[in-house]
Amino acid sequence: MDFSHLKDLAAGNNWIAIWPEISLGCLALALLVLEIVLPKAAHGKIPVVSILGQLGILGVLAAHFTVPDRPSFNGLLEQSHGGQLMRVFFLISSILVSVLARVSLAKHRLPRVEFHHIVLVVVAAMMLLVQSRNFVMLFVALETLTIGLYILVSYFRSSAKTLEAGLKYLIMGALSSALLLFGIVLLYGVAGNPSFPDRTTEAMQFGQLAKFLAANPNNFLASVGIVLVLSGVAFKIGAFPFQIWVPDVYQGAPTPVTALLAVASKAAGFIVLLTLMTQAFGPYEWLVLPVLTFMAAGTILFGNLAALKQHNVKRLIGLSGVSHAGFLLLAVVSVPRVSMAVGAIYFYLFAYLIASFSVFGVMTVLAGHDDAEQELGSFSGLSRESPFLAGVLACGLGSLAGIPPLAGFMGKLFVFVAAFKAGHYGLLAVAIAGVVISIYYYFGWIRAAFFNDEPAASPEMARRVRVGGGFALNLVLGLLAAATIILGFYQGPLGAWVSWR
């Protein structure tokens, strides 16, 4: 037998390039091992091990941040500057989710170690997802991610709302995976057809597919495939018209998982969209841009209008997240014409991460035993009970609303400038309307927390505030609020990197 072919392939693997993902996987397994090895009394420390381990990985990653753009595993993956940035993004999200989960799980009698284990696996899958340059890799990473999320969403299994959310997410997730897979198969089939010019047997590879699409600019089947793939991704980012699952699932899922869905999973979807658009579907801009433009307008309007009448804060933040997906789509449709739009997306995502986790953190502290029942009314009197939590909440909501001098405003500014340069005037008008509408519900939330004419805090809420989130969560919340303000005033190296693109 001749193994030289396999040997060549193996030589291109370059395992060291995915050391963060491997370390996360090892850490995840180590948590399970620790649970078996350690005595029961010491199990409470296992989540701490998880958080410290992630912090360690983050530290090493930051120390070796700069990598050359190069493919590994024979083109399945590609390490890049953007990929590194997203690795940091996902690690920060997972650390924050772990911190929130410690507080949130303490209110329930449920196995804890498994939760942290799955979070680590999910995050490793997200990292691989955004570095994929091949549909097979993309799909495998996406399924790993989604299956992990199925479990996490229905983690509070004694609650009916949670189980409902889990079922809905399962069905919708399966449907979207099916759409995506069907689109991939169509594209693969068309590209392999010998009767077309530039046919390729490597159509799973983004670059090869782009070459084929460039040679066949008006192929009907390829167009259908592209639209199906985009629909599958639109499910993941909660874009109109595939957003209808968002409020129910966000409400039912445990708050830390809602945060993971709202921030990390959405960000992963956007980076996938960005990669697909620039690397695979570039020649079909005539099709991709109108589809995404339609989605962007619908997403902004639906998210903001539907959020107006929400009283449950988890549904509210879910729908506000839909509108943020719309703003991000506005940047995505500007990417082909304006290079700085890519930087705008990264900055927006980071601002969104910081702001969202500030809000989710406060929600976690205030959540009762029934995690799904968090109403606007339960925030009334917060500023008197705990000025600190109220301040963090205000920073987070203000940043989400895009109010200067907070980071979210800078994100919106970059996106708007990019959209203006790209000439999307109609979409900009929709976006401005969206921002003004969004002020109404963010303001309503802040009013509940701050204003005097709201009823005073309930004794139950006062008790929860006194118990608080512990030192770690308070530290994290303080850091997040500070980061929101500082990134609004001084963007420093991140701003330089973003605007330089």
Place this chain on the structure above:
Amino acid sequence: MTSIPFDPLLLSVAAPLALALAIALGLPKRWVVKLAYVGFAIPALMALLVWWQFGGAPKEVHGYAFFTSYPTGLEHFGIGLKFGLNGIALPLFVLAGVVGLAAGFYAIQSGAERLKTYLLLLLVMQAGLMGMFASVDVFFFYFFHELALIPTFIMVGIWGGRDRSYAAMTMTIYLTLGAMLSLLGLIAIYVKSGANSFDIMVLRDALASRPLLETAQTHIFGLLLFGFGILVSLWPFHSWAPLGYGAAPSSAAMLHAGVLKKFGLYGLVQIALPLLPLGATHWGHGLAAVAAVGNVLVIGFVTMAQRDLKQMVGYSSVMHMGYAFLGIAVGSTMGVGGVVMLMVGHGLSVALLFLLSTSIYHRTHTFDMDVMGGLAAKAPVLAAFFVAATFASIGLPGFANFWGELPIFVALWNFSHVLTVVALTGTVVSAVYGLRAAARVFFGAQTQAFSSVCDSNPILDLSWGEKLPALVLVAALLFVGLWPRSLSTGINQALSAPPAAVASSR
């Protein structure tokens, strides 16, 4: 370099901000009150210092003195923290300092509940106001405006009077809409100029050498006009103003109506008019008609019908903005110069009126003018201040407002005779409601309701905590009124420079 060894503009922004930060981090209360005086005094002192030094200071680029620049990491984007003052910015910078001092002192003396938070928000607002007029970078101009605007909403919502929740919400939505539209307009200038910079001086150079097409100018000016117009309560987008001012605590109303609201006018004068001259011509007549008929005449009559003192002051400020819009619509050096002077005069007088209305309320326990009367006998000093403020607001000679309204009317006469007559009718209307309010509140016989209030608690004249801020404002009104050249020389220089540059390039 300037003869001042430090950067007065940065200091005037940084001092209140630093103090606000200290309060947020838990400064003890007795320190808060003492240091808050310093926090409001430093910007005011800096304002007076730069006013005094302005004539002799070297103006290196485009007539901007005291120019300094600090990098913030967005240089590739064309954004940098740049401070400087030209002849248009200086009067407003001084206005912000003086009104800030008065409002701050009044707030410290007021003993509001949750005083620490109240002062924190006011200090943030003060920093924003100073930064807004000191910024050379259009982005930071907008940025500081928002920094000052956010505390307003919170202050209305927490310390406001009746309907505060509704008022705060209305204000927030209206003003966000205005801010977003003007932001879009500013982005449009940034992108279309091709200068890749938000620096007003770079933008001026770029647009002087390559002016935009007329359609582009028209569209962008329209965006800015509506955006800024909403922020300045241009009729029919004014309804947030009386509502918001009616509910706002007095220091917040003083700072917002007196200073922050001038943002829109300042933006039109400093950015829109010089950069988009063709757009200004296109919109001029429509704007003039709306301002004269809507803001001046209609709102003038609405003001006349008010029974609530604070609402009346709120509406009157909407009305006086009409004159400012008229000056901008005319667009000549005289008209626009009048606008800048009017901004100063109106800012001082409206702040004084808000302060005094609250003082009156503390004595009568009502804002309803129908049940007041004869207060002058109990509080003669208060009456004197109120009458002075009313005279200033009407635009009598000797007060700063006169030097704003007169040039606007003269410039308007060359623009349209009919509108001049309408606008002059407005001054009569404003005299009627102003003097009638003074008469109802202070003179005549005591009403029954007021007598019963007098019986239950004795009425004292103004305390020092009220007198000092009022005195500061009246002194400023008189100083500018009697010596308008102290400001108008700089305004003239700044206004006559840019059109010349445009003309030479054609």
